[in-house]
Amino acid sequence: MSSSHILILNATVYTITLLIYYVKSKSFNVGTLILLLYSFTAWASVLFYNHNLFRYSIHYSKITLLPFIYLYIVLMLFFYPFLKFKSNNIKYIKPPNPNKFSVIIIGLTIVQFFDFLLQIPSINQILHNNINWGETRSVIYENEDWFWFNKYSLLSHIHLLAGALTPLVLTLAFYSYFVLQVRNKWNAIFFYVTILTLVINQILVAGRGMLLIRIIFLLSLVLLFRGFIPEKKLKKLKFLSIAFVVPFIFFFISVSQSRFSEYASYMYYKYAGENYINFNGLMYHNLKGTTNGTAYFTFFTRVFNPDGINYNTSLEKWEYIQNKTNVSGQYFYTFVGAFCFEFGKVGTLLLAIISSILVGGVLSKSKQITISLILFYSTGIYILINGVFFFILQGSAGNLTIILMFILMVAFKGIRFN
Numbered sequence: 552m553s554s555s556h557i558l559i560l561n562a563t564v565y566t567i568t569l570l571i572y573y574v575k576s577k578s579f580n581v582g583t584l585i586l587l588l589y590s591f592t593a594w595a596s597v598l599f600y601n602h603n604l605f606r607y608s609i610h611y612s613k614i615t616l617l618p619f620i621y622l623y624i625v626l627m628l629f630f631y632p633f634l635k636f637k638s639n640n641i642k643y644i645k646p647p648n649p650n651k652f653s654v655i656i657i658g659l660t661i662v663q664f665f666d667f668l669l670q671i672p673s674i675n676q677i678l679h680n681n682i683n684w685g686e687t688r689s690v691i692y693e694n695e696d697w698f699w700f701n702k703y704s705l706l707s708h709i710h711l712l713a714g715a716l717t718p719l720v721l722t723l724a725f726y727s728y729f730v731l732q733v734r735n736k737w738n739a740i741f742f743y744v745t746i747l748t749l750v751i752n753q754i755l756v757a758g759r760g761m762l763l764i765r766i767i768f769l770l771s772l773v774l775l776f777r778g779f780i781p782e783k784k785l786k787k788l789k790f791l792s793i794a795f796v797v798p799f800i801f802f803f804i805s806v807s808q809s810r811f812s813e814y815a816s817y818m819y820y821k822y823a824g825e826n827y828i829n830f831n832g833l834m835y836h837n838l839k840g841t842t843n844g845t846a847y848f849t850f851f852t853r854v855f856n857p858d859g860i861n862y863n864t865s866l867e868k869w870e871y872i873q874n875k876t877n878v879s880g881q882y883f884y885t886f887v888g889a890f891c892f893e894f895g896k897v898g899t900l901l902l903a904i905i906s907s908i909l910v911g912g913v914l915s916k917s918k919q920i921t922i923s924l925i926l927f928y929s930t931g932i933y934i935l936i937n938g939v940f941f942f943i944l945q946g947s948a949g950n951l952t953i954i955l956m957f958i959l960m961v962a963f964k965g966i967r968f969n
Contacts (some may be wrong), residue, residue, distance in 0.1 A: 612832025
């Protein structure tokens with residue numbers, strides 16, 4: 552079987568899985584969105600592989616069947632709890648304690664607003680200078696301390712905290728503004744400050760891909776809370792969506808043209824479809840070692856082994872991964888590929904089995920839907936959406952997200968396991 556035929560077979564399997572799940576669910580829910588995303592990129596890999604320029608790229612490699620079998624099994628193990636927990640079946644969400652919720656919302660708003668203030672000098676620079684988005688991305692890869700506030704420990708840690716809160720504040724902001732029926736000015740302030748800060752942060756780093764991912768994540772929140780959004784607010788949501796998506800399209804095209812000029816259209820194929828190809832042809836059979844938590848779980852590594860991390864920038868990190876595993880770390884391999892770098896193929900399979908059991912236990916055994924459970928579920932969905940390309944909760948900020956999720960879950964009284 553040729554490489555192209557294997558890619559087509561792979562895409563067909565994901566599509567069939569999507570159709571079966573959709574028919575059984577009888578609804579376009581969050582699980583459907585996840586399977587649609589992975590099916591879309593699977594077909595994009597077919598188009599990328601058959602593009603005229605593909606054979607000249609670093610991604611050109613022979614595709615075999617075994618890596619796709621392994622990837623599908625591991626992905627479905629990770630997906631299973633989230634597919635079983637059908638968002639369209641949620642009938643009631645227990646409201647949080649109003650006073651506690653207000654205090655948490657105000658605190659999170661202050662953190663994000665302060666982070667926004669830190670960006671003002673950079674915003675001013677963009678408004679008064681001709682910015683080359685391609686050069687901006689190169690500078691970030693080579694020097695991740697290029698923001699002025701990174702010179703000051705307290706300010707850089709506030710920015711780190713704001714970044715780590717991303718999926719959590721998006722979930723809480725959406726819930727507080729569109730779902731809660733209590734009139735509270737802080738709910739509206741929290742929502743708009745959250746959206747503004749996250750958009751500005753990505754514009755300043757020319758992060759068109761991350762903005763796209765966050766749009767998809769917001770769509771998952773719409774599907775999650777769809778049954779609880781009043782008609783009036785649903786109309787406002789549609790207006791805000793148009794007002795946000797249209798400028799984003801222009802931004803996306805502008806950044807792509809600046810970075811890739813006449814090759815921009817080819818790069819669309821590449822970014823959308825390289826994940827499966829890289830996992831199969833570049834990683835699976837070439838993986839010779841593991842990083843043992845030092846590549847993606849750096850926050851925890853620094854806690855238990857302060858000298859375990861000896862790189863500072865993305866370029867150095869990618870080189871470190873290659874030295875440890877014999878595979879370049881700079882390309883998309885899905886989040887499963889990231890786990891393979893850290894724990895090996897057998898370790899990742901075991902992790903998927905354990906995760907499926909534990910996460911499934913949390914999502915299926917909880918007696919009622921609480922904000923804590925929603926935070927747990929939405930953070931998992933955030934990982935899966937980003938995971939079609941890479942493991943999003945990596946590094947200090949990403950690892951901190953995991954800790955903050957549990958802190959907020961406890962703050963909202965946690966979830967019941969019996």
